[in-house]
Amino acid sequence: MAMLKDITLGQYFPGNTPLHRMDPRMKILLTIAYIVVLFVADGLVSYLAIIAFLCTAIAISHIKPKMILRGMKTLIFIIALTGILNMFYTKGEGKPLLSFWNVAIYKEGIVTAVFMIVRIILLISGTFMLTYTTSPLQLTDGIESLLKPLEKIHVPAHELAMMMSIALRFIPTLIEEADKIMSAQKARGADFESGGLLRRAKALIPLLVPLFISAFRRADELAVAMECRCYHGGEGRTRMRSLKFGTVDLWALLTVAALAAAVILLKVFPLEVFGI
């Protein structure tokens, strides 16, 4: 079934660019900083600066822009909806550009909608850049290391990271299994594609039940296998690849800091172009 295979959760494109070589912790922190900057940003000049930053990052990473667009496709509905809602619900001061029934569209509405759409697209592309250039393993290692200080207040950093990496490891296995069960049920005349929502949901039950049973059995066996390989929690555990900050990380930090400074300055002293 094509639908299941299209899931590209946490997809990663291996490479050896400065962006790939960055420490995952720095990448995660900078992505968060980037999102904050995005929500602080105001005015055309700020947005142009952010777009320039993102395009530079994409160029450095050798990720094909096509890949980012492809990832965006699944979210197009949310993007469009946000745009439309903003367009209709923003009231302007001047005369409406267009009005029918009891809806009116103002110039301000269109401007807000466009900004909102650009903001969401920038947000999504930014987070894609994180997952596209960081392997799931590095990502979980980074999260574990960032959460480590919180272990003092009983946040189970190691356990969370272990759960995440095992989930990522088993997603392809379970998808494959779901595919197999589905083919088997179809061969016996099950129909997953026709009928209303309720009917389709009902048709999924014979798929989900065996899938869950098998997932629990797998979990059982995996737990024993992990114990056999001396797993006993995060205590005293070493890692084959340790994380290290390098010069690339310093440069990236400086760049994002400069971007943030520019955006904040522009917020305090707005620089209007074309009146926006």
Added chain:
Amino acid sequence: MDDAVLRAEKLTFEYDTDDGELEVFRDLDITVKRGEVVAVLGHNGCGKSTLAKHFNAILLPTGGKVYVMGMDTASDDLLLDIRRTVGMVFQNPDNQIVAAVVEEDVAFAPENLGVPQAEIVERVDSALETVGMTEYRNHAPHRLSGGQKQRIAIAGVLAMRPECIVLDEPTAMLDPVGRAEVMKTILELNRRDGTTIVLITHHMDEAARCSRVVVMEDGSFIADGTPEEVFTQVELLRGVGLEVPQTVELLYELRKRGFNLPLDALGCDECAAAIAAVMR
């Protein structure tokens, strides 16, 4: 210390089930010496997996003792030492691979043991080399064939530098090519490093290549010896629902028809030679 790697003394075990205690075996004795390759045969549900899980303290005896290199498996402080000494490989490779990248998976055990970073890399390199999977180190395990996955599982255990490896039907889910790969890897390990092997299997041709064969039935051992000694007891094996290797079966049937043939020519070539000698 003697050269016993695994020793069970009067081993008794009961599962706690919803409808009372289920006794799997009582007063079982077995010793596995260093460097042996022991095949464990027996029909489904006779307790082979339960026995295997006693050899690295996944299950603890409800009666009697199990010793691993002289260490009592019931002592808590020795748990990690016992588990690193006896590696375990299971039937379904998908359910024992932990990481999404081959080399990370092989590194899992040494990481748990707190081995220093440089040594982990060294152990992973040599384990992958031993199972012949070095070129796949950066691959995703779910893209590999069954035989390759099972070799990764073996490498994951090798990275602990174990004294002994217990394999619970490691070839049951594999095609003939995968089976051959895994058997070759196991025997090579024993030949090269003297690693002790316990192989639970349903395939008689695999058991015939081991140095010792034990047969379990209803929680006790009914035969124990070299493959030649065990497989020549054709009636006994058939009595408990086991096959014999095809070579032995052929020789057995020919003997019944009055040919003067030895029963213990297990290999194909030996068997052919024995028959040729009689025909002449």
